[in-house]
Amino acid sequence: MKQLHRLEAWRQNLHYTLSLDQNFAAFLVDGFTWLKKTNANPLRGIAGDGEEVAEANRRTATQKCTHLDLMLGQIVNYYPIISRNTIIKNSTSINSIWQSIRLHYGFQSTGGHFLDFNSIFLEPNERPEDLFQRLASFIENNLLCAGGNIHHYGEVPEVDEELSPSLENLIVLTWLRLINRDLPNLVKQRYGTELRSKTLASLKPEISQALDSLLDEIHSATDAKVYGRQ
Known part of the structure; x- marks a missing residue:
């Protein structure tokens, strides 16, 4: 990578x-x-x-x-x-x-290579921002190219594929889920008002700044559930 x-x-x-x-x-x-x-x-x-x-x-x-x-x-x-x-x-x-x-160099894109996206995880001691960059780089490097060797519904794209807002949203959503599976739901609750008129990707800088507090909130809620069962 x-x-x-x-x-x-x-x-x-x-x-x-x-x-x-x-x-x-x-x-x-x-x-x-x-x-x-x-x-x-x-x-x-x-x-x-x-x-x-x-x-x-x-x-x-x-x-x-x-x-x-x-x-x-x-x-x-x-x-x-x-x-x-x-x-x-x-x-x-x-x-x-x-x-x-x-x-x-052995980096020719294939349809199967895209499935390696599923093998990306948050590594031990890895910064969340580094994980995001790995996810974004992977997607950018697998966008379809004009005249490439990959067909989409039987056709080769005539122009290079661009990173769409929806794809950017998916990258951010995947990033949140890989950091903590409860993070997407908490972000939806915390930023519900902003998300009515903004994309998830456009809120990524704010989420990054608040990431530590969001994770603390998740851990506190988890601890409370554990103690409540005792």
Whole structure:
């Protein structure tokens, strides 16, 4: 899990670095694709700019392909362990490159991998906030990607999946349940008024601040029940 998190952090950092070059930015947009580089497709299906683009910014197909090759070369330099042809000649989008890198390191997403979410628990001496970050990272790393290898109802997503408010709520709910199974019900009681107009995820910072007192309340109630039975 930690290795996957480091790989994702590296990807985001490299993505940001590449986006600073205006000649590379267009290739990093979700959904932008190109063809594999072959003798039959030297321009990789990339078209030059039309007259609607200001002349100073206008680029021919050849110029765009040159910029693409430069960008792909930089990625290879960051990850020389990956075959140059995999990235420079055989890639068809920035997402296909990330998928190839994840596959090389054994982090290729599968439908079955998502079930490992059920294996996440609060470890001994682990801070609740660290548990939350592990849960959030797992979900973020398993969001469906455009052009990926996972089908949803027979179709591969055309755009990268985003973290929805409902999914964020589910992460927070799971976090509360793993800390203490009675915590979700107590949060519902304590924050009932706020939850009428706010999502659970949006209240997470407040819940984190009050977590110790909430757990103390649960433990006190549990102790009272035990003593009451004696």
